[in-house]
Amino acid sequence: MKSNFKASGNDAQFLPFGMLIGRDSKRNLLVGVSRMAIACLAVYAVMALTPAATLADRGGGSIRAAGRAPAPSPRAPVHSEPSHAAPDVHPDVHAPPPHVAAPAHPDWDDKDEDIQHGGGYAHGTPVRAIRGQRMHDLPHHISIIFNNENYFYDDDGNYYQQQNGDYVVVQPPVGAIVTFLPPGVATVAAGPTTYYYLDGVFYVAQDNSFAVVNPPSGIVVPDVPSGADQVIVNGNVCYQFNGIRYQPSIQDGVTVYTVTPM
């Protein structure tokens, strides 16, 4: 049987169904049409004989990996799409959360991207402020009142409190409510609950807003908060921040951190 693919030289044109014709020959066109008919039937035959695709794409950049069946994994993904659209209740400050997630079929180095915590379309690269940092002026922000205390929440997801005329970067209190998620937030599923994580702060959706919450033990996050302390516990390196321990490991080729409240 003739192959569906045949070309010689650079003047050949590749057309659908493997039909290749020269530039200016009617005869070639007729031959091409005949080949197309054969090719159509061949494609039909191949489609009829081939089982439905059951293999998933894994491992970008690898022909081998594309043909490999997905490994069984009982765990929820570290990154996934939000299960619901974030409420657009603060249009004057921000659009819905400009969340940048991993590709649908991440490779071991796909997660190695600055875009994980970068900006994206319509907003610049977020600035991550370290707790305790002091500044005279606040960036663009909204005010939050929680337990009769004033907090300021900027467009990049940093929280501040006023102290002695300055603004100090602080950890937001558990229970605080914000109307939009910061850019670069990671979506982390743990059991039935979807958490949103960024820089040591965990959120869950609550009505049309997002509440700051304590993380469940064992949840896996993609990075540690800025300013976390590296410590050795039982001979293993880990990180501590705000009463939470972050135990690193390499999963699917990517460094992630398992959270344990201390």
Next chain:
Amino acid sequence: MMQVTFYSALLVLLVAGAGASAQPAPATQPAVDPTADQILRQSCDFLAQSPAFSVHAEIWKDVMLPSGHKIQVTRSVDLDLRRPDRFHVDARAHKKGRSIWYDGKTLTVLDREKNLYSVVEAPASIDQTLDLAAETYGITVPLDDLAVSDPYTSSMKNVTAGGYFGDESVLGVSCRHVGFSTDQIDWQLWVADGPQPLPQKLVITYKNQEQTPQYIAIFTKWNLTDRAADLAFQFIPPPGSAPIPLVSQNTGGNQP
């Protein structure tokens, strides 16, 4: 004569198609152009018979954003390999990097940005170690298609069609352009036309994924001499680095 051939082929295909709709699908012969098959086989055989090589790859990958936009990210990869039981891969993106060492006994993964690494015992061959990394730890070693002992069989495993698309130059190197299809991907290879038929460019199109993202690799700095010392395949922890677990896909992660 030509008409006879045409109608014979038509009849065969109709019968095959009709039979297929009523019976379980038997194995089909891939529709691969013999020239394409020969070009790929020559290249793969040449690679398989090279006891050692090193290569540099510049890689571009499409990434889909939840916003619907498609962007492209860039990285470079260097692979040093000595058959049958050594390889070292350095993958570098902006500010970040990951490296993998296989020394015949252990597999090490280093996160260069975080200066953390994992070491696990590894099987005795490159192929087995690539399988261990992928199937147990979810790690697709970059350029693994070049590293396997039988690249031809590995890459043709799921191919349903293939063609030869003429000659082209890749960075000034005259190449023969071939393309192959599987159910999941279309992949194209540009193979140097000469005594050393080495891959010069690879494009993989994930045709079943939204926006059909592509992976593009340009291969340069091929070196077929066994220039890497044994030390190059052995992991030496960088100053200040710390070991962490390499977690199996079946045991790690967020449990319900």
